[in-house]
Amino acid sequence: MATETSVDIRDVALAAEARPLVEQLAADAVAGKLAAQDATLWGPDAESEASIRLSWTTLHESSRPLLAEIDALRAELHAEGLDRIVLAGMGGSSLAPEVITATAGVPLVVLDTTDPGQVADALSGDLDRTVLVVSSKSGTTVETDSHRRIFERAFTQNGIDPVTRIIVVTDPGSPMESAAREAGYRKVFTADPHVGGRYSALTAFGLVPSGLAGADVAALLDDAAAAFRRLSTNDADNPALQLAAALGAAHAKGAEKVVFADTGSGIKGFGDWVEQLIAESTGKNGTGLLPVVVENTEAPGFADAGPDATTVAVGPGVNGARISTTGPLGGMFLLWEFATAVAGRLLGIDPFDQPDVEAAKKAARALLDGPAGGPAATPALVDGSIEVHASGDWLTAGVGTVAEALRAFLATAPERGYLSVQAYLDRLDDASTAVLRPELARRTGLQTTFGWGPRFLHSTGQYHKGGHQNGVFLQITGAVEADLEVPDRPYTLAGLQRAQALGDGQVLADRGRPVLRLHLTDRAAGLVELVKAVQDLRSLEDRA
Numbered sequence: 001m002a003t004e005t006s007v008d009i010r011d012v013a014l015a016a017e018a019r020p021l022v023e024q025l026a027a028d029a030v031a032g033k034l035a036a037q038d039a040t041l042w043g044p045d046a047e048s049e050a051s052i053r054l055s056w057t058t059l060h061e062s063s064r065p066l067l068a069e070i071d072a073l074r075a076e077l078h079a080e081g082l083d084r085i086v087l088a089g090m091g092g093s094s095l096a097p098e099v100i101t102a103t104a105g106v107p108l109v110v111l112d113t114t115d116p117g118q119v120a121d122a123l124s125g126d127l128d129r130t131v132l133v134v135s136s137k138s139g140t141t142v143e144t145d146s147h148r149r150i151f152e153r154a155f156t157q158n159g160i161d162p163v164t165r166i167i168v169v170t171d172p173g174s175p176m177e178s179a180a181r182e183a184g185y186r187k188v189f190t191a192d193p194h195v196g197g198r199y200s201a202l203t204a205f206g207l208v209p210s211g212l213a214g215a216d217v218a219a220l221l222d223d224a225a226a227a228f229r230r231l232s233t234n235d236a237d238n239p240a241l242q243l244a245a246a247l248g249a250a251h252a253k254g255a256e257k258v259v260f261a262d263t264g265s266g267i268k269g270f271g272d273w274v275e276q277l278i279a280e281s282t283g284k285n286g287t288g289l290l291p292v293v294v295e296n297t298e299a300p301g302f303a304d305a306g307p308d309a310t311t312v313a314v315g316p317g318v319n320g321a322r323i324s325t326t327g328p329l330g331g332m333f334l335l336w337e338f339a340t341a342v343a344g345r346l347l348g349i350d351p352f353d354q355p356d357v358e359a360a361k362k363a364a365r366a367l368l369d370g371p372a373g374g375p376a377a378t379p380a381l382v383d384g385s386i387e388v389h390a391s392g393d394w395l396t397a398g399v400g401t402v403a404e405a406l407r408a409f410l411a412t413a414p415e416r417g418y419l420s421v422q423a424y425l426d427r428l429d430d431a432s433t434a435v436l437r438p439e440l441a442r443r444t445g446l447q448t449t450f451g452w453g454p455r456f457l458h459s460t461g462q463y464h465k466g467g468h469q470n471g472v473f474l475q476i477t478g479a480v481e482a483d484l485e486v487p488d489r490p491y492t493l494a495g496l497q498r499a500q501a502l503g504d505g506q507v508l509a510d511r512g513r514p515v516l517r518l519h520l521t522d523r524a525a526g527l528v529e530l531v532k533a534v535q536d537l538r539s540l541e542d543r544a
C-alpha cells in the first residue's frame with residue numbers, strides 16, 4: 001500500500017480544465033476553511049446542516065481516546081473465547097468496517113441484508129464465540145433493528161444471555177442508546193453526532209467493529225493525520241482540491257459518471273465505500289456524480305469509457321485512467337471525504353443531506369402495513385423460472401420472453417444514460433449474479449452499476465432518485481426457501497425484502513424512470529436463464 005496520499009490527474013486535457021478551478025479553490029482558502037469546519041462553504045441553504053456535520057475533518061485527533069477502549073474490550077472478549085464478530089449495520093454503519101477488515105485480512109461477518117438465507121447463514125456460525133455489534137447512527141434503521149431482534153432470540157434459544165453478547169454503536173440520545181442501556185447490553189459506544197454516516201469511517205462506527213475484529217485501527221488514524229497536513233493546505237498542490245476540481249470540470253463537460261477500478265491499491269473493496277460517499281453526497285437536485293464500480297481496468301465501463309465518464313484508478317495510474325488516487329486506507333478515506341465535500345461546493349449542492357433516501361423507506365413501510373404485506377404482483381409474463389414485472393408503459397404487447405422484455409426495457413435508456421442492476425438476493429450464495437454487470441455493460445454500451453438490495457438503498461439509492469434523471473433500473477428478486485421471523489414485529493425478513501424492492505421500484509416509476517423486475521422463482525435456474533437471455537440480447541441486436 002502506498003505510504004503517501006496523492007492524486008494524479010493523468011489526462012492532460014482534464015488537468016488543464018481543472019487548473020483554474022484548483023487555483024480558485026486555493027485562493028478562496030477552501031481547504032483550510034473545510035479543515036477548520038467552516039459551515040458557510042456550501043451557501044446559506046446548506047449552512048445549518050453543515051454546521052452539525054463537519055467534525056470528520058479532525059477525527060484523526062478526536063477519535064484517539066477510543067482506541068484504548070476498543071483494545072480493552074477486545075482483550076476482555078478474547079479472554080472469554082469470544083472472537084467471532086458479526087456486524088449489523090447499513091450504509092455508513094458497515095461499509096467502512098467491511099473495507100477496513102477486508103484490507104487488514106481479519107474476519108468480520110457483515111449483515112446489511114434482508115435476505116433470509118444470508119441472515120440464516122450468519123446465524124449458523126458458532127454462536128458460542130459470537131459477539132454482535134449493532135451499529136446505527138439514527139438508531140431507527142429497520143434492517144439493523146431486525147438483525148438485533150433475530151440474534152437476540154437466537155442467543156437465548158442457544159442458552160446464551162444475549163445482553164453479554166450485544167455491543168451497540170449509536171449516536172448519543174438515539175432510541176437505540178436508551179433501549180440498549182435499558183436492556184443492559186454489554187457496552188454502548190456513542191459516536192460523534194456531528195459526523196454524518198458516510199463520513200464516519202474514523203468514528204466509533206468504523207473503528208469499533210474493525211478494532212474488535214483485529215484490524216490495526218490506530219494505524220488508520222496515523223495515516224489520516226499524515227494526509228490531513230496536505231489536504232488542509234490552501235495551495236494548488238493539495239490533492240483533494242485537484243481531485244475535486246477534476247471531477248467538477250469533467251462533470252461540467254457532461255461526464256457525470258465516475259468509474260472506479262482497483263489497480264493494485266492493496267485496499268480491498270474501496271469502491272463499495274466510496275460509492276456511498278459520492279452518490280449520497282452529490283446525487284441530488286437533478287445533478288451529481290454517479291459512481292460506477294467495475295471489476296478491473298479491462299472491464300466494460302472502464303476500458304471503453306465514453307465522454308460521459310471519468311475513469312479513476314484506485315491505486316497506481318495505468319493506461320485508460322484519467323485520474324489515479326493512491327495512499328494508505330486512512331489517507332484515502334480523508335482524501336475522498338475532502339474531495340467530495342469540495343466537489344459538492346463546485347456542483348452547488350449540500351453534500352451532507354440525503355433528501356431522497358426516505359422516499360423508498362416510506363414506500364416499503366406502506367407496503368408492509370398494507371393487507372398481507374402489499375398487493376399481489378401479477379407478472380406481465382412468465383418465461384421458465386423468471387417472472388417479468390414491468391413498471392411504466394414500455395412493455396409492448398407481443399413480448400413473450402425475458403430476452404425480448406430486456407430488449408424493450410433497454411431501448412428506453414436515453415443516450416449517455418445508465419443502467420442500474422439491483423439484486424435483492426444473498427450476496428454470498430448468489431454472488432455470481434454480479435456477472436450481469438459486465439455482461440449487460442458490454443452489450444448495451446451503457447455505464448452500468450450493480451448493487452445488492454437493500455444495501456444500495458443506503459448508498460447509491462439517493463443518486464437514483466435525486467441525481468441526473470437518466471437511469472433505467474433492472475431489479476432482480478428471488479424465491480425464498482426458508483423465511484425468518486422478526487421477533488415481535490409483524491413482518492418477516494422475506495416480507496421486508498420484497499417490500500423494499502417493490503417500494504423502491506414504485507418510487508422510481510413514480511418519477512418516470514423505467515423499472516423492470518425479474519423475479520427468479522428458482523434462483524439458480526433463473527440466474528442461468530437470465531444470463532442466457534442477456535446473451536440472446538446480443539443475437540437479437542445482431543439480427544436487427
Ligand SMILES: O=P(O)(O)OC[C@H]1O[C@H](O)[C@H](O)[C@@H](O)[C@@H]1O
Nearest residue numbers: 091092093136137138141197458
Ligand atoms: O446508521 P444508520 O442511522 O442506521 O443509517 C444507515 C444509513 O441509513 C440511511 O439510508 C442513510 O441514507 C445512510 O447515509 C446511512 O448510512
